[in-house]
Amino acid sequence: MSNTNKKGVLFVHTEPYNQAVKRQLNNPWSDQVANGYNTELERLAYSSRLLGSNPDIVLEGGGNTSIKLQENDLSILYVKGSGRNLAQVTQEDFTPLLLSPLQRAVEDNVNHAPLIEKIVAQAVINPDSARPSIETLMHAALPYCCVMHTHADSVLAAMNVDEIHQVHSTIYGSLAPLVDYQHSGFDLARACWQALKNQGNDQSIGLILAFHGAVSFGKDVRQAYENMLHLISLAQNYLNPFIDYPPADGSGDHLLAPSWPTSLVELTLEDLHKRINALAGFPLHLYQVKDFSFMKLLAIHQRTGLLEQGPATPQHALYTKRYPLLNRDLKAYARDYRHYLDTSLGTADSAWIDVAPRIVIDSQWGLCAFGKTLKEAQAASLMYQHDLQVMELAQRHGHYRSAPIDSIAQAEFEYGGYALRKKTTL
Ligand SMILES: [Zn+2]
Structure with missing residues (x-):
């Protein structure tokens, strides 16, 4: 139901509150569709649309994804353009940047905002492409071909608690090391790089960003995508006993x-x-x-x-x-x-x-x-x-x-x- 007043300002829509908590994640990935694409960049756009189309994983402009590709002997980072909606991205929505100056900035701890901005701006290969995501440096700093970042509900519901360290070690441990809260941009990139170096191992498939979201990575698009779903499923498994509420004994x-x-x-x-x-x-x-x-x-x-x-x-x-x-x-x-x-x-x-x-x-x-x-x-x-x-x-x-x-x-x-x-x- 909706109506508009004469000034065209007041719109009222009524709809029921959707409070269904999902117990299981469905995976709409299709090998047939994915194999129909010729490039990993197209597959990245495809998997980004899958993540972006699930509101329990990505909402309105949230989340970002990237891939590192070799082109003419150069390592290029393709990262989602700022403000682009993952649900609708195509390969044109990914901004190509030279990878090595970005990686160096994080490794050398160039913690000076104007200099960082200059480094990112100069790394952009095509000046007509979209402004790269605010998390570009984080994507560059993680040494994996494909990196994905979301604000999935289940991960936030599991981790956004005072007891975060305890819950994190129960669910994830070194599978996805915990990164203490850092502001988006350089600080977060540096913290992710350090957390992976200090707490990660061969089994690590991602990172948990405290009070922010999750990051997954992999050797290709499919692996990073499946790792993201796996991180979300682990949070869901942890939460499942708490979904039926109040407890049967009436205590709540x-x-x-x-x-x-x-x-x-x-x-x-x-x-x-x-x-x-x-x-x-x-x-x-x-x-x-x-x-x-x-x-x-x-x-x-x-x-x-x-x-x-x-x-x-x-x-x-x-x-x-x-x-x-x-x-x-x-x-x-x-x-x-x-x-x-x-x-x-x-x-x-x-x-x-x-x-x-x-x-x-x-x-x-x-x-x-x-x-x-x-x-x-x-x-x-x-x-x-x-x-x-x-x-x-x-x-x-x-x-x-x-x-x-x-x-x-x-x-x-x-x-x-x-x-x-x-x-x-x-
Ligand atoms: Zn984020």
Whole structure:
């Protein structure tokens, strides 16, 4: 169901909340299709589309893949272009770069942002190709032909807990060494390179990026793809005993009782929408999911502050902000959100980012997502529904935890394109 008001701003879509947690991963890879492609680059695009088409593995612009190929005696890294959607990529969406200067930058620890930028820019072979992925250096630094990176729900639900080290050694160990949280770009590339060197062995098939996602690698596209599915399946196997909830003995029943303050501020959704637009400084579209089955999470939230912890992976904050508006008090939200951005980024960088919420959770309105376009609002809604599932499942086996607060603010700034815009106006 949908409707549009006269100004063309208010769109309301209602759909049920999808809270089905998948117990098993299906693998749509077809040898017949894969063998029909002539090059590994085409097969990389094919396998990337398979990963990108499964929302439990990749959501809206998340994830990136790469391959290293020998061409005319040169080692070339083809990495997904920034912002390209894995679900639709073709071989043209991969940017070719000279591999050796990128590898050297990581190995020599050239930890100087302007120099790194210059090295990456100069390594790009075709200036007309897309800006290479933010994780280009990580792809370059890992010494395997094919590398894949996703933010799969199951991996996040298993690993995004205070007990991360213990859970990691139970599920993965040296099969996929744990990389402590590092910001995307050079820091993450260097940390991945070091983790593999220090903790990896011949059996290693990938890396687990704390509070961020997973990386798989292999000698060819098929192996890296299967390794990614294997890493995800291991997390699913670990989570399966926690999917049936509450436990049969009734010990978790209290978590299911929705509890919500009854003294909500008198307000219509339309009024709130107008105020959110005013706060943002531009009109936002609304995508509303009117299903209240997720309200049980609010009971957990009231005791643990779960929903204010932050998103399952920092990139989601670009669409959902770090946390939702929960009590209709927009003024308090704006004040607190500005305080978080000021403290994390400094007031100059903070000023680039608006503080209008993108997610509102409400006992009468359900889950309301806001975005500059309807598509963006819909993506925010989908991401938040996946994040809710991750949070809930993580909370069942441990204590849900998101990436460090400062790094989420940094992700909002960089993924939001403000870092680039700031540079061009300097
Ligand atoms: Zn990522």
